[in-house]
Amino acid sequence: MWRSRKVLATAATAAVLGGTTYAYGDQLKVRTAYLLSQEPTIIDQSQVLFPRQQWDSNWDQRDPMSMVNKEKYLAADPEKRKEMLEEHKPKATRNIFLIRHGQYHLDSEKRNLTPLGQEQAQLLGERLAKTNIKYDVCVMSTMNRATETALLMLEKMDPTIPKESDSLLEEGAPYPPEPPLSSWKPSQKKFYTEGARIEAAFRKYIHRASPRQKHDSYELIVCHANVIRYFVCRALQFPREGWLRLSLGNSSITWMVLRPNGAVSIRGLGDFGHLPHDKVSFT
Structure with missing residues (x-):
């Protein structure tokens, strides 16, 4: 008798489950039929699989x-x-060469270049001179390590290249990074003030050519790793908080191209091919 009750209970459960499954199946069929009857644009399969x-x-x-x-x-x-x-x-294309300064003394108040940093700057200048590109201007950060790098670099290049200095390009904390770095934690005030300055530098230097510019330009900007990394993320419309995921060596070149239609591309990121392997550093 116990066995009979168990069989009946199992059969009843199966019937209930079967009914539920059947009802769900019908709902699914109805929902599918409804979706298939709609315009194809309602469901963008590409956006679902690859949100962008x-x-x-x-x-x-x-x-x-x-x-x-x-x-x-x-x-x-x-x-x-x-x-x-x-x-x-606009008719012309702007080529911006963002150059990070050479290795510098971390324990010095002046933060000037080390002997290796000076050599890196000279090797950088030799490389740029060999490109036979006519550079229109060299803008440098007012911080010692950037100014020194620019001047040593220019000694190896065309001495007639116009030079400018700009404090907007000084190093700083551009944007709270994600993920955060435990060994580097600027205050929110620092991000707020220095971030605004670096954003101002971006708007000043990174934009398509003026309609009055007739020919493509080649411009050198000697500054700092945080500034360059922020510029890259900002110009490519990548998440700004991702800038710290990039790494740039000393005296490296980042080549940014700004087209007349507003398109932006990076031809080289952190390129230090002018340095022998024993001269490479990331300080």
Whole structure:
């Protein structure tokens, strides 16, 4: 009798489960039929499998449409509108060479270059001179290690290259990194103030060419690892908090290309091919 009850109980459970399964199956069929009856654009399989952030082509606020006078543009006829946009359309490509300073004394208040750092700067200058590129300008951070690197580098290059100094390019804490680094913890105030300065430097130097610029330009910026890494993440529209995941050697070259349409690419990141293996450092 006990066995009979067990069989009946099992059968009842199976019936309930079977009914539930059948009902769920029907709901699934109905839901599937509903989805299949909709327009294909409702479900973007690509976005589901590969979520991504759309590129902002007006990241530097220099798209021609952003530069025209809106009132005049709206009042103009189609031909005049076309002329207005063409007038504000960049034609040239900017090549920015972001150069990190050479090795420097960590235990010195001046933070000037070590003998190795000086040699790195000279080897860097020799390499850049061999490219036969006509550099339009060399802008350097006002911190000793960057200024010294730039001047030693330029000794090996064309002495007529215009030189400029800018305190906006000084080293600092650009943005709270993720993941954080236990051995480096700037205060929130430091990120707030220095981050604003470094962002100002980015907006000043990293943007597409002016419509008045007729030819491609090649510009040298000698500064610091944190600044360069932030510039790279910012220009490529990568998460800004990821800048500390990159590593740059002393006297390395990062070549950034800014196209007239706002496209950005990196041709070289932290390139120190001019250094023999025993001259490489990351301080």
